[in-house]
Amino acid sequence: MAPIPTPSAEPADPTEAYVGLSADVAERRAREQGWTTVRSLPPGAIITLEYLMGRINFEVEGGTVIRCWRG
Template sequence: MASIPTPPAQPDDAPDSYVGLTAVEAERIARERGWTTVRALPPGAIITLEFLQGRLNFEVENDTVIRCWLG
């Protein structure tokens, strides 16, 4: 029987710390902290709601992160 895969570790990080940063700066810091997937979305973007371990989402308006969440 095959073993159950273990999801990759997720960085211990505070999403609120990215709010107010530029999109470029926020992505750079997120990758330095170990996030494997970082996505920037415009306000009101239609997205799927699946949770992806290791992903950090930014809502960006006028090149500034206004919201950040995991998954």
């Protein structure tokens, strides 16, 4: 039987650091920090709440990140 993989650690940068940035700059910075998945969403988007290791979520309004969270 194959061993169970160990998930890699998520980047340690604070999510608050992305709020106020343009969506393009925030996505570029997140990828540079090691986030494997970057998801941009409009305000009020209906999404599933499963936690995905290595994903960072941006709520974007008018091209600017207004909220950010992990998973």
